[in-house]
Amino acid sequence: MSSQRIVIVGGVAGGATAAAHARRLSEDAEILIFERGPYVSFANCGLPYYIGEEIEDRESLLVQTPEGLHRRFNLDVRVNSEVVSIDPATRQVEVRQRETGEVYRERYDHLILSTGAGPLKPPIPGIERPGHFTVRGIPDVEAILEWTTTRKAERAVVVGGGFIGLEMAEQLRGRGMKVDLVEALPQVMAPLDLEMAAWLQQELRSHEVRLHLNEPVQQFDTPGEDETAQASVVVLKSGRRLPADLVILALGVRPETHLAKEAGVRVGDLGGIRVNEFLQTSDPHIWAVGDAIEVRHWVTGEWTLIPLAGPAHRQGRIVTENIFGASMKFEGVLGTSIVRVFEMTAAATGASEKTLQRLQRPYGVVHLHPAAHATYYPGAHRLAMKVMFDPGNGTLLGAQVVGKEGVDKRIDVLATALKARMTVHDLEELELAYAPPFGAAKDPVNLAGMVAQHVVHHDIGVVQWHEVSHLDPKRFLLLDVRDAVEREEGTIPGSLHLPLPELRERVEELPRDKEIVAFCQTGQRSYFACRFLAQKGFRVRNLSGSYRTWQMATREQALAAQPHSTPGPS
């Protein structure tokens, strides 16, 4: 096996890792990398931060250079070199050198497709106008900076509220630009459920990003006579016209599979290259990794497209191990992801609630708002946490965390627990590091486990924020057990007020013919109230996440439904 010839199409993330790992496995293998663009192994996740000048040194984006890879790993790296076709019968690729136009062929024993995913550009009229940019590679960000500087661009419209859209909105605000963020869905960050994305939306608004949700772009217009716009006027479904000196298209990505398709390699229903668990395509000499492939979701078992760097790198290692004779399986993806938007960070792992609903899979769900570290130590902020689990045995299905600190830590612990197929009981039992600056004796993850256990054990039932408006007042009583000072800041309409400390004395004021849905600020005190009331013979349920979840979700729902009233600078 020692004189293998391995050809890799695409020199970023999974492709670069596969190449370096192949060299560690075999000093004698010939390893060729063809990269269509001018750079290999660059830090594509860092691109937005270069635009916002958080990353000042362009060189630092270049993780590896062709020369460095040659020197260190004896790799034959050819940039500006596009593989234009594959001939599986003769095991050859046809390559075009993009600068010289030269076309030539190279033989392979094993071909690794790391072709990635290209930016989606739906056929919206005017989408190809000048001043419109996607954010995929270093040339893109250089073009954005060039345009922004020479045109003295002041108003940016970012189309798409996913990772790249949010990071670009943040970074362009950081450059002092006025930013409109346009999203066709009713929320930003589709991996999150609506009430969790709401925290990011609030953060965007508070940093004067004008949010337009539920607003597909209808067209990109040439500016009219009264309109000053260096790029386009972005016309929304509502008719609103947003003049833009710069348009960022962040509408998502789709796997680049034309090479694979033309070579007769099987492509799945979602449009990604279909691989087996060893990352082998339908042609046993062709392997594929990264954003170009469909992968199995760890929780749902569904085929899915999850363009993330971590899995791509893992796949790069696995595929090379297998080429050299191992039988290493790629175990699927959890979809663990994170985004920072100004002061707020949001992260998710596993299945979202909307995914579980779509699959009609039974699930329990809890919301909570624990402090990220001991409240007696300065600077503690509350997290918003959501955990989904199997209602029968408590096995973890997914989690989402939003907050100002400690979000990455909690999602990583939850992702580890998910990978270990842990239950919510196991979460309660985790022994996590505690000192006042870092956590709490009962860490938020432990608390999430406890709260979820109440549901698994049918201890106290829960009501979710979106069910509140459907509760029939003839059958349900909403009970606010917070202190008066908290209630003055706002409450759920129609609720009765009876503070927890007075509950024991005044319990007989409560009606026994209705089911009581208790809430407080976060769900903890109302749980205590429920326990008490249940023991007194009342039928009770706890509002999960309580006022804090309900208020954030319903407020954002209302704002999203009225795009024209979105606050922000004009």
Add this chain to the structure above:
Amino acid sequence: MSSQRIVIVGGVAGGATAAAHARRLSEDAEILIFERGPYVSFANCGLPYYIGEEIEDRESLLVQTPEGLHRRFNLDVRVNSEVVSIDPATRQVEVRQRETGEVYRERYDHLILSTGAGPLKPPIPGIERPGHFTVRGIPDVEAILEWTTTRKAERAVVVGGGFIGLEMAEQLRGRGMKVDLVEALPQVMAPLDLEMAAWLQQELRSHEVRLHLNEPVQQFDTPGEDETAQASVVVLKSGRRLPADLVILALGVRPETHLAKEAGVRVGDLGGIRVNEFLQTSDPHIWAVGDAIEVRHWVTGEWTLIPLAGPAHRQGRIVTENIFGASMKFEGVLGTSIVRVFEMTAAATGASEKTLQRLQRPYGVVHLHPAAHATYYPGAHRLAMKVMFDPGNGTLLGAQVVGKEGVDKRIDVLATALKARMTVHDLEELELAYAPPFGAAKDPVNLAGMVAQHVVHHDIGVVQWHEVSHLDPKRFLLLDVRDAVEREEGTIPGSLHLPLPELRERVEELPRDKEIVAFCQTGQRSYFACRFLAQKGFRVRNLSGSYRTWQMATREQALAAQPHSTPGPS
């Protein structure tokens, strides 16, 4: 079961949690808490930070008050009330009200001992002199502040380099005091292995804490005529005399078990109350939780004393569940712990290397120094990581992490993996959150898994830092594969220099009659070198953690051996 009378001795941590949880389980139970001190449920982990004024508000240390606990949970909380004896035959406790001197008895159905652990005060001559303080409760820190202020104390001697000692040294420096830290062992922070504690020691020195390692205190002297010291002169084994305006005794704790012993309750070999897996003592009506008990170590299975808040709270819940009829097991402790010392944080979970050595348990160990987040994003610092694992099947046994950021996250992920009995292969497969501010596409935990796998798979053998000085130069060649500029900063004596990029061309310069031990700065490039050399037929091993681990460990070893030359202000 509904009219139980539950008496709890000790109202902090596990005791307070047990009480609150008991109320949630039973509205009718009578729940009495006796607390010897003036406060219940206070934030004992926050005490050092109150002294350093990071926590400014004394009230914030009081997590709960007796009144609050009564109002919210209908608990009968009696502070300044010392349980002086237990009569198991009649199921009664004898209580002395410490202010009035009144003595009375209370009946129990179930007694929960949450008596905690008291500060160790070995019989060192002069240990009881004025100006000496332990840090256990709010009265202690009030007395320290009172003494410090009225005496205008400028020089503090902290005796003991564990959690409290380190936190106190940091906080007293924060108050502008000169601080000597005295430790009988050759290192601070016993849960860490020496080369990991070394990073904390360097941090202490760089913040002008004078470290005296290997220096048991011989006595606390009355200041002589030439010595100005408000408290004592601390005399070390070496004869050195440290004048102190304030002495903090942080020599560790021991379980408070006299009540249990006198009641005939079984105490284990380590001096803690012995409980079964349900946290029941040898008397079925007496239960025990927290720092007072011996617990099973999750990794080693040994009985151990681990005074930590997290397990105490868990035990509080478990014990109440069991009193009310459940059969919930306490699954043992990992000993997950963390300490911040100025800019540096150190954390550990599971078994340390020295514990594994003591138990003569086979283990593999790796060191690595990955960046805490993507290096192309600003502010990335390197972590020092150490992972211990079963050399046969790769099951995780323990981990230690030190660094300036992201330490708590990595130790929590590793503690979760340890609890799930994951292997180092599983660590490699974890899918953790990655965005440039938070991590890397290959997270440090993934990298630790990869590096450990090389050992499990007998891919490339490793040499540990402490083995370097024992390598026979006739049989081993130390090979420095770093760049010249790195080598100029220092190297391992006797090593040969051959930079990695030149290795392919110059490989024939290397001798084939010796085993090559390669090193670089962190162990990554030297691993690449090893892979290459092994394929070329050389016998090779990699220096784990490479120059960075070796240099820090040997430097601190040398400094610890010469306490008089310890740098720092005089």
